[in-house]
Amino acid sequence: MKKIKSTLLTFVICFFIYNCNGQSKKTEQKIEFELNKVEEIATQHLYDIIIKNSKAIKNGNKIILGDKSIEINVNVEFDGKKEGKWIYASNFSTIVKTSKTTEFNIGSIGIGNSREEAVNVSIQEWIAVFGIPLSDMLNNKNGYKISETIVFSGLMGIRGNLPKNTWLNGDSEMTAKIISHISQLIKSAKDEIVSVDIKLIIGNNGVLDGECKLGNKVSIELLNQLKTIEWPASGEGYLFKQFYIIKKR
Structure with missing residues (x-):
């Protein structure tokens, strides 16, 4: 850690x-x-x-x-x-x-x-x-339809020791889980295209620290909302990075 x-x-x-x-x-x-x-x-x-x-x-x-x-x-x-x-x-x-x-x-x-x-x-x-x-x-491809949005995902980044066989694996289910937790913040954003930039330090008891941006701006609300997710625990800790481009339908 x-x-x-x-x-x-x-x-x-x-x-x-x-x-x-x-x-x-x-x-x-x-x-x-x-x-x-x-x-x-x-x-x-x-x-x-x-x-x-x-x-x-x-x-x-x-x-x-x-x-x-x-x-x-x-x-x-x-x-x-x-x-x-x-x-x-x-x-x-x-x-x-x-x-x-x-x-x-x-x-x-x-x-x-x-x-x-x-x-x-x-x-x-x-x-x-x-x-x-x-x-x-x-190119309108590889988007995940979640609620009233289409989500385009960057590659997941991990630094540190992420436990094996967890839901944190970069797939569509992971995307749906994360986006569903922050859907109200996305909906409240004025722009039709919204970027979500997530960087979290995660330990044994969830999120220890991080910086999250909504539409290029640092968002404490986004960070706090992500803290409510039950993240895979790790005694040694890991850094989770994920970027999404979200297009409202």
């Missing part, structure tokens, strides 16, 4: 260090150039998923899909070494324009032996968490 909390604390420290460091004009120009490369790589990964099911055009950090458009921008929070590993922490801002404009902000952290590896891990995690459900929503 201490190890999991220590990992989260490391991320917070990384953000703080980055925000406190000044940058020269030359360094800023280099970062801007490298950001453009990261955005193009991230866009390519997302494009590769989308074109499996529909025709699309990619141009730099933008994807055109019929009358829909997607723009990806990356804001780096931390980019450097810590304890012998390279850490690349960034926020991926994705603007999706359909009949309305929806923005998704997803934080992603990559850790590797080199900067290139850390950047690639960060992008791959973003794709697993967000790229898959976004592509599914745009």
Whole structure:
């Protein structure tokens, strides 16, 4: 459990260090150039998923899909070494324009032996968490019909020791169980498309800590509602991460 909390604390420290460091004009120009490369790589990964099911055009950090458009921008929070590993922490801002404009902000952290590896891990995690459900929503596939919504799920993330053979396995039943507990919060959200970003530290007696977002905003109500679920217990503890895109019907 201490190890999991220590990992989260490391991320917070990384953000703080980055925000406190000044940058020269030359360094800023280099970062801007490298950001453009990261955005193009991230866009390519997302494009590769989308074109499996529909025709699309990619141009730099933008994807055109019929009358829909997607723009990806990356804001780096931390980019450097810590304890012998390279850490690349960034926020991926994705603007999706359909009949309305929806923005998704997803934080992603990559850790590797080199900067290139850390950047690639960060992008791959973003794709697993967000790229898959976004592509599914745009192509109208793999959605779960729950109550008055269609739910598109990212891949479940676990760090730590999750007990075997529990309901926490990333399937449709797990999705239905979680979404049914927070359905009133989703219903009360003004937007037709709502994102739910869940990060929970779970121990022997349920949720110990966490951060949950509803439509890009931190929501204490969402966290408290999720605490009412009977989560699989673990003496050593684990970090549960799950992202959903929810479309109201």
